[in-house]
Amino acid sequence: MTRWARFRAEDGRIGFGAFEEDRIAEFTGDFFASPRPTGAIIPAGKFTLLSPCAPSKIVALWNNFHALGLKLGKPAPAHPMFLIKPGTSVIGPGEPIERPIGYRGKIAYEGELGIVIRRQCKDVDVGSAGDYIHGYTCVNDVTAPEVLNENTDFAQWCRSKGFDTFGCIGPVIAAEFDWQQARVLTTVDGVERQNYPLSDMIMSPEELVSGISHDMTLLPGDVIACGTSLGIGSIRDGSTVEVIIEGIGSLRNALAPGAR
Amino acid sequence: MTRWARFRAEDGRIGFGAFEEDRIAEFTGDFFASPRPTGAIIPAGKFTLLSPCAPSKIVALWNNFHALGLKLGKPAPAHPMFLIKPGTSVIGPGEPIERPIGYRGKIAYEGELGIVIRRQCKDVDVGSAGDYIHGYTCVNDVTAPEVLNENTDFAQWCRSKGFDTFGCIGPVIAAEFDWQQARVLTTVDGVERQNYPLSDMIMSPEELVSGISHDMTLLPGDVIACGTSLGIGSIRDGSTVEVIIEGIGSLRNALAPGAR
Numbered sequence: 001m002t003r004w005a006r007f008r009a010e011d012g013r014i015g016f017g018a019f020e021e022d023r024i025a026e027f028t029g030d031f032f033a034s035p036r037p038t039g040a041i042i043p044a045g046k047f048t049l050l051s052p053c054a055p056s057k058i059v060a061l062w063n064n065f066h067a068l069g070l071k072l073g074k075p076a077p078a079h080p081m082f083l084i085k086p087g088t089s090v091i092g093p094g095e096p097i098e099r100p101i102g103y104r105g106k107i108a109y110e111g112e113l114g115i116v117i118r119r120q121c122k123d124v125d126v127g128s129a130g131d132y133i134h135g136y137t138c139v140n141d142v143t144a145p146e147v148l149n150e151n152t153d154f155a156q157w158c159r160s161k162g163f164d165t166f167g168c169i170g171p172v173i174a175a176e177f178d179w180q181q182a183r184v185l186t187t188v189d190g191v192e193r194q195n196y197p198l199s200d201m202i203m204s205p206e207e208l209v210s211g212i213s214h215d216m217t218l219l220p221g222d223v224i225a226c227g228t229s230l231g232i233g234s235i236r237d238g239s240t241v242e243v244i245i246e247g248i249g250s251l252r253n254a255l256a257p258g259a260r
Numbered sequence: 261m262t263r264w265a266r267f268r269a270e271d272g273r274i275g276f277g278a279f280e281e282d283r284i285a286e287f288t289g290d291f292f293a294s295p296r297p298t299g300a301i302i303p304a305g306k307f308t309l310l311s312p313c314a315p316s317k318i319v320a321l322w323n324n325f326h327a328l329g330l331k332l333g334k335p336a337p338a339h340p341m342f343l344i345k346p347g348t349s350v351i352g353p354g355e356p357i358e359r360p361i362g363y364r365g366k367i368a369y370e371g372e373l374g375i376v377i378r379r380q381c382k383d384v385d386v387g388s389a390g391d392y393i394h395g396y397t398c399v400n401d402v403t404a405p406e407v408l409n410e411n412t413d414f415a416q417w418c419r420s421k422g423f424d425t426f427g428c429i430g431p432v433i434a435a436e437f438d439w440q441q442a443r444v445l446t447t448v449d450g451v452e453r454q455n456y457p458l459s460d461m462i463m464s465p466e467e468l469v470s471g472i473s474h475d476m477t478l479l480p481g482d483v484i485a486c487g488t489s490l491g492i493g494s495i496r497d498g499s500t501v502e503v504i505i506e507g508i509g510s511l512r513n514a515l516a517p518g519a520r
């Protein structure tokens with residue numbers, strides 16, 4: 001099973017390849033089409049993982065898990081409900097989440113499954129949507145909840161979730177992944193906070209790709225964050241959040257310590 | 261006064277230059293840094309105007325005009341309230357607005373001033389924000405209002421305004437532009453529907469760039485749509501919307517005729 005990673009080598013060069021245990025078998029060519037192995041192996045300690053892709057946008061779902069919708073008293077939607085996190089919000093594994101300057105409020109984590117788009121995609125049906133999925137990654141959909149609800153006339157979804165470093169993705173893109181058997185586990189400083197089954201999703205990855213592709217063109221590398229479920233909460237400056245999905249890996253990001 | 265245009269030449273080549281009456285003096289190099297004239301003149305009829313830039317995102321303001329806020333009973337916000345329209349929503353002058361497949365509801369126009377960002381911009385103060393503005397363009401912030409309000413629990417700002425072709429910008433970027441003296445005039449099939457002064461803006465272009473740059477990194481070519489004022493409404497299939505701002509030009513886009 002291929003787990004694609006993007007990396008920065010010691011000499012500053014950015015590359016991608018297949019992540020195998022603790023090393024990377026480098027590939028070249030078009031990441032999303034038919035990449036070819038170069039034969040080079042980058043050993044452990046000689047690279048830094050980057051976000052596994054550089055999305056033009058993250059389409060982030062609201063209310064896509066039965067358990068959370070039930071808790072909040074929100075009926076299941078018939079079409080994907082989403083907001084957009086800009087590409088500038090994206091960071092990769094190990095990179096710090098930065099508190100926005102001047103914001104003293106809570107910062108919340110949301111562990112989620114991310115779908116990575118393989119090729120340009122518009123108005124596709126559910127049956128063919130799988131052809132447009134490159135693979136799956138872990139997402140921490142970081143949120144500033146006091147910004148979200150600051151103005152009672154206008155819910156600031158894009159602003160509260162769009163800050164730089166608030167779109168954590170990685171560590172890899174798992175090309176083959178059986179989401180129906182997997183769970184999302186989120187820990188804060190090692191303590192379990194979320195542990196929910198992906199089988200509880202209201203709309204499946206194929207339904208999400210199809211539905212959203214009827215709303216806008218999805219581009220190679222774009223990420224759909226599938227929404228979260230029970231157990232979201234806030235973190236302190238210096239805390240580390242880990243989003244773990246078996247078959248993909250573990251995405252760790254700390255909220256940078258100290259006020260700015 | 262330089263009015264920057266992007267164009268497709270007869271041979272398919274894409275270029276940019278200074279728009280002078282009905283011809284283009286071609287430039288080369290970095291559009292946003294120090295472009296140099298090539299000496300070539302592309303005469304009228306030998307080019308098609310494109311969107312004057314290719315933004316990674318449009319940051320679209322809600323409630324940024326006193327007159328509209330007063331009519332809707334919404335107090336003036338203290339910080340820019342916005343949603344994100346994806347780069348895939350952008351079309352240029354003369355390109356058709358396409359009705360989303362399966363959507364039979366109203367399609368609304370909103371004539372607006374657009375700010376085009378010159379260089380990467382994060383956490384800038386109001387005093388220096390002008391250095392990050394490349395110029396100004398006209399925007400038609402097209403909206404599917406029935407989508408916006410379809411779900412009573414979640415206002416679908418990004419979806420209702422993010423459809424492909426719903427971000428009309430152009431025809432040019434005016435490098436020097438005195439927004440305080442200008443008005444936004446919007447016509448539908450030649451009949452005036454909006455005519456409001458930009459001096460009624462709640463937050464000025466410099467305040468918008470500064471405020472939004474504290475929320476996310478703005479990239480060269482990104483567009484801030486300054487919000488609209490009185491007179492918005494819906495259009496029929498086949499109708500032409502024209503957004504006219506003296507000193508910038510006229511942006512015309514028709515809603516493609518016929519249901520899909």
